[in-house]
Amino acid sequence: xxxxxxxxxxxxxxxxxxxxxxxxxxxxxxxxxxxxxxxxxxxxxxxxxxxxxxxxxxxxxxxxxxxxxxxxxxxxxxxxxxxxxxxxxxxxxxxxxxxxxxxxxxxxxxxxxxxxxxxxxxxxxxxxxxxxxxxxxxxxxxxxxxxxxxxxxxxxxxxxxxxxxxxxxxxxxxxxxxxxxxxxxxxxxxxxxxxxxxxxxxxxxxxxxxxxxxxxxxxxxxxxxxxxxxxxxxxxxxxxxxxxxxxxxxxxxxxxxxxxxxxxxxxxxxxxxxxxxxxxxxxxxxxxxxxxxxxxxxxxxxxxxxxxxxxxxxxxxxxxxxxxxxxxxxxxxxxxxxxxxxxxxxxxxxxxx
Amino acid sequence: xxxxxxxxxxxxxxxxxxxxxxxxxxxxxxxxxxxxxxxxxxxxxxxxxxxxxxxxxxxxxxxxxxxxxxxxxxxxxxxxxxxxxxxxxxxxxxxxxxxxxxxxxxxxxxxxxxxxxxxxxxxxxxxxxxxxxxxxxxxxxxxxxxxxxxx
Numbered sequence: 001x002x003x004x005x006x007x008x009x010x011x012x013x014x015x016x017x018x019x020x021x022x023x024x025x026x027x028x029x030x031x032x033x034x035x036x037x038x039x040x041x042x043x044x045x046x047x048x049x050x051x052x053x054x055x056x057x058x059x060x061x062x063x064x065x066x067x068x069x070x071x072x073x074x075x076x077x078x079x080x081x082x083x084x085x086x087x088x089x090x091x092x093x094x095x096x097x098x099x100x101x102x103x104x105x106x107x108x109x110x111x112x113x114x115x116x117x118x119x120x121x122x123x124x125x126x127x128x129x130x131x132x133x134x135x136x137x138x139x140x141x142x143x144x145x146x147x148x149x150x151x152x153x154x155x156x157x158x159x160x161x162x163x164x165x166x167x168x169x170x171x172x173x174x175x176x177x178x179x180x181x182x183x184x185x186x187x188x189x190x191x192x193x194x195x196x197x198x199x200x201x202x203x204x205x206x207x208x209x210x211x212x213x214x215x216x217x218x219x220x221x222x223x224x225x226x227x228x229x230x231x232x233x234x235x236x237x238x239x240x241x242x243x244x245x246x247x248x249x250x251x252x253x254x255x256x257x258x259x260x261x262x263x264x265x266x267x268x269x270x271x272x273x274x275x276x277x278x279x280x281x282x283x284x285x286x287x288x289x290x291x292x293x294x295x296x297x298x299x300x301x302x303x304x305x306x307x308x309x310x311x312x313x314x315x316x317x318x319x320x321x322x323x324x325x326x327x328x329x330x331x332x333x334x335x336x337x338x339x340x341x342x343x344x345x346x347x348x349x350x351x352x353x
Numbered sequence: 354x355x356x357x358x359x360x361x362x363x364x365x366x367x368x369x370x371x372x373x374x375x376x377x378x379x380x381x382x383x384x385x386x387x388x389x390x391x392x393x394x395x396x397x398x399x400x401x402x403x404x405x406x407x408x409x410x411x412x413x414x415x416x417x418x419x420x421x422x423x424x425x426x427x428x429x430x431x432x433x434x435x436x437x438x439x440x441x442x443x444x445x446x447x448x449x450x451x452x453x454x455x456x457x458x459x460x461x462x463x464x465x466x467x468x469x470x471x472x473x474x475x476x477x478x479x480x481x482x483x484x485x486x487x488x489x490x491x492x493x494x495x496x497x498x499x500x501x502x503x504x
Contacts, residue, residue, distance in 0.1 A: 133464065243463070
């Protein structure tokens, strides 16, 4: 296996509504910031890969327009996934493993404020059995939360504690949309929006973009003080229909973790950045990954503090990269998800170089 | 350059697919039966009955074709109460999205559970299909589920 390192990460503020800039205008300064951090120019980038969703922008092939943010020259080998940009990172990682490239710039973007995201997400469901019922993303997460409560493993109080923890940690993240000191008791008095979920259990609608740069070890920029190596990475998918899965668990996450551990030979993590857009999913993932209380979960605040649809998974890599710049953090687990109710999951094990 | 007259060229335009789509032999048969108020599951390779029918076994990916007739009754497993339906839900009052397991099926599925309030719902309660008044061969031919005991 080739050693692949993250060398830079930049993110826009995660705002509720970006009223002026379009996606290209949002991307341009963030691409520049990532290149500056890496001390690279586009000449040093072999491959560009992005993740976004045309349904959010409401236009077929809208992702092609975002390529404008890269500039007309130098021309680049380019690809796109209609998935979270974490999978754009995975495609880039594969290309490095295949020996085709030695560096890649990955970006993800989402301007969810222009539409009604929960409704838009319902149309990712199969067109015959689910989509005609318009089960929006919040309702489906509500069903999953009900399934979790039915096991007796957790209570609504546990959901609220996840939120309190997220808001508190997000105070140290200037790009977070939601942060602050909240009380569990106060949160539990809020009304349900899709029982047993309350508004605060759900990730906020967010406009934003993020950019991450990876290179093969042989192509590390000379100025990179602390590259972060992707020691293991794997992703697994479960059946689409909710009834065929055990919604209170995440078997595909456990499978992906086992494969990532085999590659990495690393069993313990200082931090974990989990893509759990709804608070109960943090608990499901924590169990699926076997994380104990020694692991600092979502030190950035996680998706409950800011959730760029189609880039929130890539942001877990980026936030892990940032945490690993600190001396006391040497290993991290980054997780990304796709599809309703944690259908598809990626697990990566990262280590500071 | 001469302009023959000042009338505008007009053409009808309807936003939509310019083709029809077949749901295939498995899903198509299931949906056609729904129109007749008949409900079928499909037998997976391990003998369990899946509802709604899938073309492929979710574990082994082998093709499935053994349809199993099911009743219009089942049990409510768990649900999420939607106090304020969205426009797209096409529901005039509060309802629940629920996981319901039909009698004779081994897995639950997602559909609407209709009740006056969440207090009327309990895990394991008996439910039955409420058919849509107009059926056109779609999953929405089942309008939703209601309590089988009238509660």
